[in-house]
Amino acid sequence: MSAVRAGTTGLAAAGRRLVLWCPDWPVRAAVWGSGTGFPLRLSDPLALVAKGEVHACSSAARALGVRRGLRLREAQARCPELLTLAHDAELDERLFAGLLPELEDVVAGIEVIRPGTATLVVDGPARFHGSELAVGTLLCERMVLHGVDDVRAGVADTVFAAEQVARTTDPQDCGLLASEATVGYLAPLPVDALGEPALADIWRRLGLRTLGDLTLLDEGDVRSRFGEAGVRCHRRARGLEDATFLPRRPPAPFDVTVRFDTALTRAEQVCLGVGRIATQLIAALTAEHLVLVGFWVEIVTDDEHVMQRRWAHPRCFDAAALVDRVRWTLDAEHPGAPVTEVRLVPDETASVTAVADGLWGDPATEQVSQAAARLQSMLGHDAVGLPSLGGGRGPAQRQRLTPWGVAAARELQGPWPGHLPQPAPATVYPEPTPAQLVDRTGTAVTPTERGGLSASPAMVGVSADSRGERERRAVQHWAGPWAADERWWSQEARATARLQVVEVGGDAWLLLHADGRWWTEARYD
Known part of the structure; x- marks a missing residue:
């Protein structure tokens, strides 16, 4: 550790990096944002669970044998008094983002690596504050003042090396790694x-x-x-930096709030009051040549309960769209008490040039947008949607319908074990219909535990609607099965298998085996 504490005055050409690390941040965020009805403490044995595994745990839980990646049952066997909560990644991001403005009062150009860990190029701040150590100390002090009592900083030539230094530094301290000592330290x-x-x-x-x-x-x-x-x-x-530094652009401070002298119980009354501040917000952003891409709706009720929901747009919001989002927030979750205050908090903005039309514009696209927004305002948030491809094993799982005016969720990349290979079927039925698959003796063919079939299929009876199964026909070719144990970590566990079948007449079908029988899921043309 002598190399870590020695410090350095030589700055790398690409800039020295400072990493600020908050240990067990997901656990801390869960404690701060807990809505369980009873107080939680960081000193309790806590574990956050995602997909049936421990995603993060407190130091008290680690002392009793709990580790990240353990199956939930094994973690509970090691620590019977373990308190478990579902991991909320959005909560991690939101609470950490709330601390960033305090850090940006000290330095500019902070990049978030993940919630609880941030980095910056420390060269300029070091010259302004006197040293790298001074910058790290100031940042740690800011975090401590806002309730984060365990925060550590590390400075090195690369983000990776600086994070390793931070992980071996004492709480509320800053470690320095000299450039010439990087390789030896790693x-x-x-x-x-x-x-x-x-x-x-x-x-x-x-x-x-x-x-x-x-x-x-x-x-x-x-x-x-x-x-x-x-x-x-x-x-x-080898101590080489391979990542591009992308500092965070702080959102403009354009928060707007409307407070009602008399608490309101009807959504129409609330939206009428929100219309004025929505117009003010859009006008203020337009004056700065910005558009609103994402924002938070915060609704405060008479009993001081706060409802929060984030909305994003694939292009940008206008005032009417902001009012619609407030109404949809109230529709999605009844406040339970009269509303006294509504706050619109910009979360993501973009330059107006990023969404501007071309020289002549696109009248057809504009007309479609106006018509879709009008229908959505009259019929509801889910009335108009855009189809897109998503991740999944079966063709029906890959079809997604995103409500108009909402940024589409990113596609979850594979590997999706047990997924159906190409080519994709041409027709996917909204609901699977019954089917039969038998061998030469008329015995039902079923998937085996080893991923095969109990016998070679000889006859298949499928239907393209819910009216029943059509007459069985001889099987000419078949491929599969592709078996999958879906959501095996939860009570919604389901074992499935898919099989491609070609009849003698040339019709090709995709069969799904689930819940103990065969279903017609799709058809190949």
């Missing part, structure tokens, strides 16, 4: 520190247990064997 760290569990497992089996072992390999050999992900890890282990 060398004894385990390959797990790179944050690539799959690659780390392979490297350990190959005898590469530390970052120093990994740096002995040639970069070309790493690329040919482990791809670009391996090259990124190899460069981090």
Whole structure:
């Protein structure tokens, strides 16, 4: 640790990086935003659960044997008094974003790596405040003043190295790593520190247990064997920066609030009062050549309950759209008491040039947008939608309908074990219809536990609607099955298998085996 405490005056050409790290941030955010009805403390044995596994846990839970990645039952067996909460990634981001303005009073250009961890280029702030250590100390003090009693800072030539320094620094302290000591400091760290569990497992089996072992390999050999992900890890282990610095652009302080002298019980009355501040907000942003892409609606009731919901738009909001979002927020969750206050908080803005039309515009697109927005205002939030492809195993799961005026969710990338390969079926039925699949003896064919079929299919009876099964026909070809255990970590667990079947006449079908029988899910043309 002597290299960490020594500090440095030599600055790398790309700029030295400071990383601010808040240990167990998801747990802290869950405690702050807990709505369980009883007080939670960071000193309690807490665990946040996602997909049946421990996503994060408190230090008290770790002391009793709980670890990240454990199955929930195993964690509860190790610590019977363990308190569990569902992990809320949005809560992590929102609460950490609320602390960033305090940090930006000290320095500018902060980039959020993940909720609870942020970085910045420290060269300029170090010259202004006197030293890198002074910058790290000031940032830690700001976090402590706002209730984060365990925060650590690290300074090094790269983000990865600075984060490793922060993780080995005392609470509310700042560690410095000299440029010439970077490689030597990183060398004894385990390959797990790179944050690539799959690659780390392979490297350990190959005898590469530390970052120093990994740096002995040639970069070309790493690329040919482990791809670009391996090259990124190899460069981090050598103390090289491979990430582009993208500092956060703080949202403009254009919050608007309307307070009602008399608490209102009807949504129409609330929306009428919101119309004025919505117009003010859009006008203020327009004066700064900005448009609103995302914002928070905060509704305060007479009993001091606060409802919050974030809305995003694929293009930008106007005043009428803001009022619609307030009404939809009230429709989605009844406030339970009269409303006394509504606040609109901009969360994401963009330059007006980013959404401006071309020189001549697009009248057809504008007419479609106006018609869709009008229908949505009359019929509701989900009345008009845009289709898009999403992640999933079956064709029906990949079809998504996003409400008009809402930013589409990003596609969840694979690997989706048990997914259906190409080509995709041409017709996907809204609801699967009954089907039969039998062998030569007339016995029902079923999937086996080893991922095969109990017998070769000989006859298939399918239907394209709910009126019943049509006459059985001989099977000419079949492929599959593709089996999957879906949501096996929850009470909604479901074992499925999909099979492609071609009849003698040439008709091709996609069959789904679920709930103990076969269903017609789609048709190939």
